[in-house]
Amino acid sequence: MKYFYHMSELKLTTPLYGANAPFIEELYNQYIEDPLSVDGSWQEYFKNLSDSPELIKKAFAAAPWQPRKNTIIGYQDKKEQPAKKEAATSGIQDIQKSIAAVKLVEAYRSLGHLYVNYDPLSIKEPEYNAELDYKTYGLTEEDLDKEIYIGNILGAEKATLRDIMSFLSSKYCSRLGIEYMYIENLEEKNWIQNKIESAGNDYSLSNEEKKKALFDLTEAEVFENYLHTKFPGAKRFSIEGGEGAIASMEFAIKYSVNFGVREVIIGMAHRGRLNTLTKVMGKPYHAMLSEFKGELAFPADMDIPGDVKYHLGTSSDVEIDGQKVHLSLTPNPSHLEVVNSIVLGKVRAKQDRRNDIERKEVLGLLIHGDAAFAGQGSVPETLYLSQLKGYHTGGTIHIIINNQIGFTTNPSDARSSRYCSDVAKSIACPIFHVNGDDAEGIIFATKIAAEYRAKFKKDIVIDIVCYRKYGHNEGDEPFFTQPIMYKNIANHKTPDAIYAEKLGAQGLVSSEEYKTYKKNFKSFLDEEYEKSQSYHPTMADWLQGNWGGFKPADKNRAPEVTGVEISTLQKLGTALCSYPTNFNINPKIERQLQAKKQSIETSKGIDWATAEALAFASLINDGYNVRMTGQDVKRGTFSHRHAVLFDQENESQYTPLNNLSSDQKTSLEIHNSNLSEFAVMGFEYGYSFTEPNTLTIWEGQFGDFANGAQVIIDQYISSGEAKWLRMNGLVLLLPHGYEGQGPEHSSARIERFLQLCAKDNMQVVNCSTPASYFHVLRRQLCRNFRKPLVVMSPKSLLRHKYAVSGLIEMDKETTFKPVIDEVNQITSPSDIRKVIICSGKVYYDLTEKREELGANDIAIIRLEQYYPFPSKELAGVIKKYNNAQIFWCQEEHENMGAFYFVEPRIEQVLKDIGHSCKRARYIGRARSASPAVGYLKLHIIELKKLLEEVFG
Structure with missing residues (x-):
């Protein structure tokens, strides 16, 4: 019922x-x-x-x-x-x-x-x-x-x-x-x-729409056939058989523009991408043809590896029905559907920049494959974001190119449901299934989809059931596994030919007119082919629009000054510790705020959460926005942040960072996410991809949670700039530290991130002081370039009595120190017998043990930044300890952590300065298959052994 x-x-x-x-x-x-x-x-x-x-x-x-x-x-x-x-x-x-x-x-x-x-x-x-x-x-x-x-x-x-x-x-x-x-x-x-059952609904289109639909199908088919003839065997992931998806995209954009959309962000995998780049996005055909002949998609003097042509993105301005519209196709790697939430993050950022609170001016358009829509976890994770406050974009139009096969896998082996689109029902998403040969049915469904999205601001799916003319790629043999299907395909007319016959019977487009149109378009492609012979790109498609004014990173740049006047920090700190008089604050938080206020007034004892809040506040004061999402970020997993206060009587919320002054123009946007890593991290990457002047942060409950988003890290964060010339300043906060909390909540897998580091592609830090954290956050926006930042953030250091800083360390003219020399009064450098280089929390374990033993002939140097590796700074510190043995100490197991990354780099530093010690020896936990032991007792035993080795 x-x-x-x-x-x-x-x-x-x-x-x-x-x-x-x-x-x-x-x-x-x-x-x-x-x-x-x-x-x-x-x-x-x-x-x-x-x-x-x-x-x-x-x-x-x-x-x-x-x-x-x-x-x-x-x-x-x-x-x-x-x-x-x-x-x-x-x-x-x-x-x-x-x-x-x-x-x-x-x-x-x-x-x-x-x-x-x-x-x-x-x-x-x-x-x-x-x-x-x-x-x-x-x-x-x-x-x-x-x-x-x-x-x-x-x-x-x-x-x-x-x-x-x-x-x-x-x-x-x-x-x-x-x-x-x-x-x-x-x-x-x-x-x-009512749309379906209304008396006037007979799928009728205007004559103009019918002709456009036919010529959309025709151009798509002719271009694919042209590539097949000119470059036989070349991979292109042809859209042939599913040309209706190109027409659907064209009409989805056209109809959406009529409902007020002014920007469209598109995400798709391989199939049909070349047609989308040219026909939909307006990339010159001669530029595409030149890439088939081996020409680079960017100037040859750029030192980047690039990517294959069916992964590339582009952007363009087009005019539709007299309205200027910006189109953007987001680059996508071979990992299918990973682009989904990245597109939505871009859409949200564009909407925020436009102050489009109704979410109607910027549209996300996602093109999927059938097997991928049913099989990839990114799909449901992205769908589940669609109506959440922190991620709502006003609805996405999804178009499925349903080839009825996944590489060589039949639907019966690829999913347990009837339709590939069934997962969309989980968010009560309307779904339209249509035959790929029914051009008018496709356009009719697209028209309803555009209107539904505009009216209800929700997702909708169009499942175009079609086929692929060739195998998974053009070099594949589909008869090996689907002989019956491909016998039918071999004898099947193309969608444009079928529709041309229909319009011919209606007297709208004659057979001769259809043939002439195909011939003329083929002649146009011949002209473009000739242009491609001498075409060489002279400029790169990057650092435009919102990114205008940014520059490629200069490896010889001076450290950025990121400090702020103490008086300004104290003024901001007063606002951070204040709340309305009628606000029923939690007594425990009230005591925390009083303690925080005292530390700011005295300029001493600044803890981690206060340094973070001051970094956010000072950036907001400088005119930047801050966006932070993740699981339980408002309070903080370790109950340290309390960026949002909750009234104890009515649960109303108060955000001190959004009440810094009466004329505040920028703000903190902070959202507790759903229990997702893959989609949420991708969303925030997409946001930072689009909005360079917002400090965009994703925080994991524990560092190992990033494992669930490894594809985003591998395919986008670490390599997006190298492959697609797309800068990004996303910050990942990953709680890390061995404290006896078991295998899953100790290690953020530093070694995995460091393996991805090369060519100055991102930053990995393991700060030991609140001041370092303050500077590294501000540094993200105090530059004329952007790089992703991975922060191994602490747990126990959040409240450690020694892990505090003074405001003097954050004062104007101060900057981030990637290497911190010994700070305690110990033996003169020439009498130091051991130098321990370490990073993060283990520093405090070492200093407390040294104080207990009075081992003043051991110096402890902190490496605050792993990458880019601070060779120059480390050399400047370590050269004065020329008589000492050099050790690398870490709390992670030997086959984990940073040892294998830093060891050859430290060796090179020692060689460069002519140090008496030639290599750094390892001190730390033995190799292990698991990141950490599961019992506190065993953890203490391991730590004791480590310390004994250091001070033995």
């Missing part, structure tokens, strides 16, 4: 509707007298009632002092004529037929899509479904031409069963398969229902 009804439907879909009570009472009275006198379904229903038959009889009996004058419809006593009983029976049957008809309508709306023949190859025909058979509901052939009361449920008070089924079949079982009845919002559901 469905849960949301119009009242006119309710009385027809349930016999328990209040107005039917007299009728049901009569039926029950008949049942008591003679159970066999009522329909079997009513017998079963009344049999399960707990009321006493005697009580029911009394309810029907008149009072002893007054004869009963029963006015119940159809009521009769035993003295009344049999004709009345026949009339009552007839009335009951009419109501039962009405109820059956309504159930049938419901079935068509819910399941009519099962009877649509989506497959252009007609390999699998629709199967019989009993719920779409009128006989299932007790109706017979005799009822086909009888009028049945349906109460305007289909726009008529009465209709024959034959007309009902004909109407429903034309709307739900012919060309479009529509899934929407699971939507809980009645307005949305009725809107779609």
Whole structure:
């Protein structure tokens, strides 16, 4: 039974509707007298009632002092004529037929899509479904031409069963398969229902739209065939067989522009990408053809490896219906669907920049493969972000290029559901299935999708069921694994040829006109091919638009000054420790704020959370925005941040960083994310990809949580600039440190990040002081370039008595120190026998042990930044300890952590300065298959052994 009804439907879909009570009472009275006198379904229903038959009889009996004058419809006593009983029976049957008809309508709306023949190859025909058979509901052939009361449920008070089924079949079982009845919002559901069932809906397009659709299909097909002829065997992941997806993209953009969209961000994998780059995005065909001949996509003097042509992105300004529109195709690696949340992050950033609070001016358009949509975890993770406050973008249009195969894998082996799109039902997303050869059906579905997204600001899916003309790529042999499918494909007309015949029959586009158009476009491609012979790109597609004014990083740059005047920090700190007088603050937090205020006023004892808040506040004060998301970031996993305060009486929220001054123009946007790493990190990468003047941060609950987003780290964060010339300043905060919390909550896997470091591609730090953290955050925006930043952030150091800084360390003219020399009073440098180089939390374990032992002939140097490796700074510090043995100490196991990364670099530094020690020896935990032990007792034993080795 469905849960949301119009009242006119309710009385027809349930016999328990209040107005039917007299009728049901009569039926029950008949049942008591003679159970066999009522329909079997009513017998079963009344049999399960707990009321006493005697009580029911009394309810029907008149009072002893007054004869009963029963006015119940159809009521009769035993003295009344049999004709009345026949009339009552007839009335009951009419109501039962009405109820059956309504159930049938419901079935068509819910399941009519099962009877649509989506497959252009007609390999699998629709199967019989009993719920779409009128006989299932007790109706017979005799009822086909009888009028049945349906109460305007289909726009008529009465209709024959034959007309009902004909109407429903034309709307739900012919060309479009529509899934929407699971939507809980009645307005949305009725809107779609009206669009589908309205009398004027015959999939008709204007003549102009029909011609555009045909020529979209034609250009897509001719270009693919041209590439196939000119560059036989070259990989291009052809769209042939699914050209309708190109037309759908074109019309999705066109219709969306009419609803106020001014920018479109597109994400897609390989198939059809070359056509999208040229036809949709406007990349010159000669530039694309030159790349097929081996020319680089960027100037030859740029020292980057680049990427294959079917991964590249681009952007352009186009004019649609007199409106200037910016289009952007996001670069995508071979890891399918990874781009999804990155596109949405870009969309959100663009909307924020435009102050588009209605989320209507910037559209995300995602193109998927069928096997990938059903199989890749990025898809549901991204879908689940769609209606969350911190990630809402006003809805995404999803287009699935459904080739009915994944490389060589059939759908029966690729998913457990009927459709590849079924995962979208989890967010009550409407889904349209359409035959890839039905151009007008595709455009009609696209038109509804654009309007639905504009009206309801929600996602919608168009599943274009088509085929791929060749194998997974053009060098693959598909007959090995799908011989029947590819026999059909070999004899199948192209979508443009099929549609040309249809428009020819309508007298709209003649066969000659169609052939001439193909010939002219082929001639145009010949001209572009000639241009490509001498084409060489003279400028790179980067550092434009929002990135104008940024420069490639200079390796010889001086350290950026990131300090702030102490008086400014104290003023900001006062606001950070304040809250409204009528705000019911938690007593524990109130004490924390008082302590924080005192440390800021005295300029001493600044802890980690306070340094972070001061970094954020000073950046906001400088006119930058700060965006931070992740699991439980408002409070902080370790209850240290409290960036948002919660009223203890009404749970209203107060954010001190957004109340720094009365004329504050920028702000902190902070959101607790859903329990996702892959999609959320990708979203924030996309945001930073687009908005260079916002400090964008993703924080993991523990550092190892980044493992769930490893593809984002590998394919985008570490290599996006090298492959696609796309800078990014995303910050990852990854809690790290061995504290006896077990294998999963000790290590952020420093070694994995360091393996990815090369060519100055990103920064990896393991700060030991709040001041270092303060500077490294500010440094992200105090530069004329952007690089991703990975911070091995602490846990126990958040409250460690020695892990504090003074404001003097953050004062103006101060900067981040990648290497910190020994700071305690110990033996003179020439008498130092050991130099321990370390990083992060282990420094405090070492200094406390040294103080306990009084081992003043051991110097401890901190490496605050792993990469870019600070060779110059390390050399400047270590050269004065020329008589000492050099050691690298880490708390991670030998096969983990930074040892194998830093060891050859330290060796080179020692060589460069002519140090007496030639190599740094290792001190730390032994090799292990697991990141850490699972018991605190074992952890303490390991730490004790490490310290004994250092001070032995």
